[in-house]
Amino acid sequence: MNLIFPRKNEPNRRQFLVKTGCSAMGITSVVNTLAHLKLMQGALNAQPVGGGGYKALVCVFLNGGNDSNNMLMPLSGGARADYEAGRGLLAIPINNADASLNALPIAATNIAESNPLSGYVGSYGIHPKLGAIKTLFEQGDAAFVANVGSMTMPGVTRANYSTAPKPPQLYSHSDQQVQWQSSIPDRPFSSGWGGRIADLLDPVHNPSSGNVSMNISISGVNSFQVSPTGNVTPYIMSSNGLVSLSGYGTNYSSAVNNPNVLFEPSNYKTSAEAGRRLQAFESIINMANANLMENAHNGVTVSARVTEGMVGSALLPTIAPGTNATTLDSYFTNAFADSGISANNSFANQMKLVARLIAGQSALGNGRQIFFVQHGGYDTHVAQIPEGSATGGHTGLMSTLNCALKGFADALKGPEVGNKWNDVVAFTASDFTRTFTANKADSSAGSDHAWGGHTLVMGGPVKGGRVYGKFPVLKLGTVTNSIDATGSRGLWIPSTSVDQYAANIARWFGVDSSALSTIFPNLGRFVTLPNITSGNLDFLDA
Amino acid sequence: MSYLQRHKFWLIIALAVVFLVLATRVRRTPLPPKPATDDAFAENSVPSATDVARDGGTLEMKSEPLAPVVMHDAAAEMSNMLANPERNPEERIQAVREVLYLFRQGFGDNPPGHNEMVVSALIGENNKRTALLPKDSPAIKDGALVDAWGTPYWFHALSAKQMEIRSAGPDKELFTQDDLVVE
Numbered sequence: 001m002n003l004i005f006p007r008k009n010e011p012n013r014r015q016f017l018v019k020t021g022c023s024a025m026g027i028t029s030v031v032n033t034l035a036h037l038k039l040m041q042g043a044l045n046a047q048p049v050g051g052g053g054y055k056a057l058v059c060v061f062l063n064g065g066n067d068s069n070n071m072l073m074p075l076s077g078g079a080r081a082d083y084e085a086g087r088g089l090l091a092i093p094i095n096n097a098d099a100s101l102n103a104l105p106i107a108a109t110n111i112a113e114s115n116p117l118s119g120y121v122g123s124y125g126i127h128p129k130l131g132a133i134k135t136l137f138e139q140g141d142a143a144f145v146a147n148v149g150s151m152t153m154p155g156v157t158r159a160n161y162s163t164a165p166k167p168p169q170l171y172s173h174s175d176q177q178v179q180w181q182s183s184i185p186d187r188p189f190s191s192g193w194g195g196r197i198a199d200l201l202d203p204v205h206n207p208s209s210g211n212v213s214m215n216i217s218i219s220g221v222n223s224f225q226v227s228p229t230g231n232v233t234p235y236i237m238s239s240n241g242l243v244s245l246s247g248y249g250t251n252y253s254s255a256v257n258n259p260n261v262l263f264e265p266s267n268y269k270t271s272a273e274a275g276r277r278l279q280a281f282e283s284i285i286n287m288a289n290a291n292l293m294e295n296a297h298n299g300v301t302v303s304a305r306v307t308e309g310m311v312g313s314a315l316l317p318t319i320a321p322g323t324n325a326t327t328l329d330s331y332f333t334n335a336f337a338d339s340g341i342s343a344n345n346s347f348a349n350q351m352k353l354v355a356r357l358i359a360g361q362s363a364l365g366n367g368r369q370i371f372f373v374q375h376g377g378y379d380t381h382v383a384q385i386p387e388g389s390a391t392g393g394h395t396g397l398m399s400t401l402n403c404a405l406k407g408f409a410d411a412l413k414g415p416e417v418g419n420k421w422n423d424v425v426a427f428t429a430s431d432f433t434r435t436f437t438a439n440k441a442d443s444s445a446g447s448d449h450a451w452g453g454h455t456l457v458m459g460g461p462v463k464g465g466r467v468y469g470k471f472p473v474l475k476l477g478t479v480t481n482s483i484d485a486t487g488s489r490g491l492w493i494p495s496t497s498v499d500q501y502a503a504n505i506a507r508w509f510g511v512d513s514s515a516l517s518t519i520f521p522n523l524g525r526f527v528t529l530p531n532i533t534s535g536n537l538d539f540l541d542a
Numbered sequence: 543m544s545y546l547q548r549h550k551f552w553l554i555i556a557l558a559v560v561f562l563v564l565a566t567r568v569r570r571t572p573l574p575p576k577p578a579t580d581d582a583f584a585e586n587s588v589p590s591a592t593d594v595a596r597d598g599g600t601l602e603m604k605s606e607p608l609a610p611v612v613m614h615d616a617a618a619e620m621s622n623m624l625a626n627p628e629r630n631p632e633e634r635i636q637a638v639r640e641v642l643y644l645f646r647q648g649f650g651d652n653p654p655g656h657n658e659m660v661v662s663a664l665i666g667e668n669n670k671r672t673a674l675l676p677k678d679s680p681a682i683k684d685g686a687l688v689d690a691w692g693t694p695y696w697f698h699a700l701s702a703k704q705m706e707i708r709s710a711g712p713d714k715e716l717f718t719q720d721d722l723v724v725e
Contacts, residue, residue: 162667171655172699382717440716487658
């Protein structure tokens, strides 16, 4: 008989495996995050922060790396001279004979706060196709945050660039997208910051069981909305709206009297074959099954059907009677008028659906909602500014973005949505910005992958009319004051980390200051908590 | 029952004790310095972002000089594959792909960035201080890896493992019909 005498104060086998397993796999912090989230959920249940009522966050991801050097640019002063010298044929003019090509001046206030060198930035302008954004900016409903990027540590300079800790795989599309969406670039991906916020706030603000998910994506699976606990699984929709079961007519009109009533025997059109078939199908999926696998499978189907009914109810008020259009379409159609771009494009359709879901918020029953949309095509290596074209290259992208956001803003301010403008913040994010210099010397030129770039935030809660953060010094290579990371193509070292940018958005959305370091574990490296607005980042109402 | 079978338990214990004693002694004996060329990829000498994060997240640059760059055994051969004028342009761009493949074998991911940054990583400015190409390789001109026509290759980082490599071709102009592209 073997006797085992464990030594005092030494871990037993189980404790040893737990300790070494966690540290070996580098998951200690993740475990801590989950534990923190659970503790904080409990605390928040007792005292919700961020106010009651409804709030929605819309992440507009500009896929491919938006050339934000041409979204926001200097119009005068030393910065303008550097802009024109560095951008060359990619520069947006200010004195072109064709006025439609000229940058639009914006009346930004508090410029000194965003000015990296005193007097360097004279005044700001934006892309000529961002006319509606200019209006929103000057109405106080939009703002820019300058030179934001994925970072692991502050203190990166051109001098220490080769050895300083930086996010791995800078300049790579997929890695930078994931890092922007996770905001934890120095660790393997495990969750997105939208997912972590949802984990924390969902039980507090969306307490009813059976609600549709707090996270809704109109653009497929994404990293941003991945929850660390799996408690908030994103609901993914196409921009066409609901995808119903086929064979039962449009919106189940051949099978039921009221498409928003589910599993109710009297609702089926039993005189029609489709009605009997749907009744039979729904009876089957509602049956309890002895086989656990089949039971679980049926559960998923029932859940999908219930969610579909709920989302259908939410979308119903914005369906124009007797047509395939929606009552919100006119806002988007008007916004795209004269742009040369059809209002029936992928990005605009995504924004239309978000507006409709916000309009139907009461049917969805959620007090907090996070949406994810994407606008693709920003990887403009070639023909970034196609000569004579108002719809191609980066010109077309800016025009589409401008019109879709205008349509969205107008819809949210309209009576159909119930004037939700003051409850919504939409913000842009992108893989990275692009090199300041062109990659060719002729009109077919584009730009390549770079690092820190400008973002746009809009919505009623935005303290608009200002450029936040620090505008980059647009000097290349080794020139004094340059923040060009390496080489001489204009790879701006970010002055604001994604953590700082995102934390301010999260705070407005209802994440308490004490929880910010759990949602953004690296945030404390960039700010002295809880002062997250330091660095000229107070861009949202608290 | 044989003697060995009868005393199997005690034999195992005895062997385990001997193993532990030997292991302790081996650990106490300092290892002889490794010849630089022994290992294809040298030991880490630059902290990664993850290391810094694990150390409490403080940005403390190492003040001691960086370790010398170690040449990979295949560096000369790689250089020849990239720059040998007897190889055709297609073979030479394929060789760039192979160098990046070798880099991924040693480092896990592609060297990040544009041509100059890729070259910098390939000549040893990396966290293992291992060069896959000699600095003076004829495939490198003005700090950039060049194609058969002397034009810098264009690198398009799609992901950590996937890199599009483009040669401007005989017209020496990027994004035209005669470009050579590998991924």
